[in-house]
Amino acid sequence: MSSSLGKPLTEEKNPRGIPKAPFIEDVEKYLGGPDAEVEEPLKNFQDAIAKYRYMDSNLAQRRVGLEEKIPDIKKTLSMVEFLRDRREGKTSTEDDDDLDIDEDGAEGSQSKPLKTTFELNDTLFAEAELEDTDTVYLWLGANVMLSYKIPAAIELLKSKLEGAEATLASVIEDLEFLREQLTMMEVNMARVYNWDVKRRKENRLKAEAAGKSAEG
Amino acid sequence: MRMLEQEQENDDSTEVTWEDQQRINTFSKLNTRIKSIETQLEVLKQEKEALDDLSMELELADEDEPVLYKVGEAFLHLPLPRALKRLEKDQAKIESRFSSLTVSAEEIEREMKLLKVTLYGKFGSSINLDE
Numbered sequence: 001m002s003s004s005l006g007k008p009l010t011e012e013k014n015p016r017g018i019p020k021a022p023f024i025e026d027v028e029k030y031l032g033g034p035d036a037e038v039e040e041p042l043k044n045f046q047d048a049i050a051k052y053r054y055m056d057s058n059l060a061q062r063r064v065g066l067e068e069k070i071p072d073i074k075k076t077l078s079m080v081e082f083l084r085d086r087r088e089g090k091t092s093t094e095d096d097d098d099l100d101i102d103e104d105g106a107e108g109s110q111s112k113p114l115k116t117t118f119e120l121n122d123t124l125f126a127e128a129e130l131e132d133t134d135t136v137y138l139w140l141g142a143n144v145m146l147s148y149k150i151p152a153a154i155e156l157l158k159s160k161l162e163g164a165e166a167t168l169a170s171v172i173e174d175l176e177f178l179r180e181q182l183t184m185m186e187v188n189m190a191r192v193y194n195w196d197v198k199r200r201k202e203n204r205l206k207a208e209a210a211g212k213s214a215e216g
Numbered sequence: 217m218r219m220l221e222q223e224q225e226n227d228d229s230t231e232v233t234w235e236d237q238q239r240i241n242t243f244s245k246l247n248t249r250i251k252s253i254e255t256q257l258e259v260l261k262q263e264k265e266a267l268d269d270l271s272m273e274l275e276l277a278d279e280d281e282p283v284l285y286k287v288g289e290a291f292l293h294l295p296l297p298r299a300l301k302r303l304e305k306d307q308a309k310i311e312s313r314f315s316s317l318t319v320s321a322e323e324i325e326r327e328m329k330l331l332k333v334t335l336y337g338k339f340g341s342s343i344n345l346d347e
Contacts, residue, residue, distance in 0.1 A: 025234065078287055079288035115282070117284060180241040180242075
């Protein structure tokens with residue numbers, strides 16, 4: 001056991017390389033005997049907790065970022081899917097859904113462009129008419145926008161969405177893992193601390209008893 | 217977990233075993249998980265209410281007036297029947313997410329209750345599992 005002294009983290013790691021916290025079965029054994037120092041191990045625990053906390057806050061930030069990104073992708077996807085459905089609705093009338101629309105716009109719907117109101121800036125909206133289209137432009141970031149055919153755009157967005165959701169799931173898994181390690185470290189701290197308090201008290205009582213018997 | 221009180225210092229009976237540690241871990245994990253589910257449910261509830269309000273409004277809407285329906289960031293001018301169809305779909309989507317989250321929240325709560333019983337049973341007042 002003494003080899004683990006000063007090494008509060010174990011070699012074991014989770015899939016993303018976060019080290020596992022050790023579990024202390026027997027405090028006395030872990031510290032290396034009834035007269036062992038507690039300052040050093042306690043300090044090591046504290047350092048390890050600080051490291052876990054640091055990872056925790058980093059991952060929490062990533063989580064927030066992903067949780068913002070996912071709805072954005074979903075919004076774009078639902079718009080592109082709307083465009084696809086609208087287009088398909090015009091070429092095939094097998095669906096009742098689409099019959100509805102055709103009835104509605106009786107003659108006009110084939111050629112009538114879709115009217116939209118979109119946000120130009122905060123609180124400022126403008127109207128635009130969408131011509132029937134099979135191409136959309138996706139903002140890829142880094143000041144790049146590419147044109148895609150609608151099915152390709154949907155595929156791309158879906159794969160992005162899946163990727164983001166998978167990353168989010170693994171970030172959440174890591175966060176939960178970190179939470180467990182933090183809890184373990186806190187329990188370890190409390191136990192070593194309590195062990196020390198108890199030892200001091202016992203020693204004091206022993207000393208008092210020895211003093212009394214020496215007096216008597 | 218807090219430090220022991222003075223009078224409990226001599227209490228040797230509460231040796232923490234690996235199983236206990238795992239239970240404590242699971243409890244704290246579930247605790248974080250349920251909090252995130254609760255926030256998600258709160259958001260969903262608001263969305264659901266907004267859609268319910270919307271469906272009330274649309275019942276009173278004029279058949280000939282196009283409805284401004286929000287898809288993504290833009291509002292589409294849709295004929296009423298089409299808007300109602302979309303609304304129905306959106307409502308169904310939210311409803312199913314809402315109920316699946318509620319189910320997992322209930323499961324977690326049940327598990328936490330069991331863990332609480334076991335852990336309080338063993339550690340009594342030396343452990344604090346409540347807010």
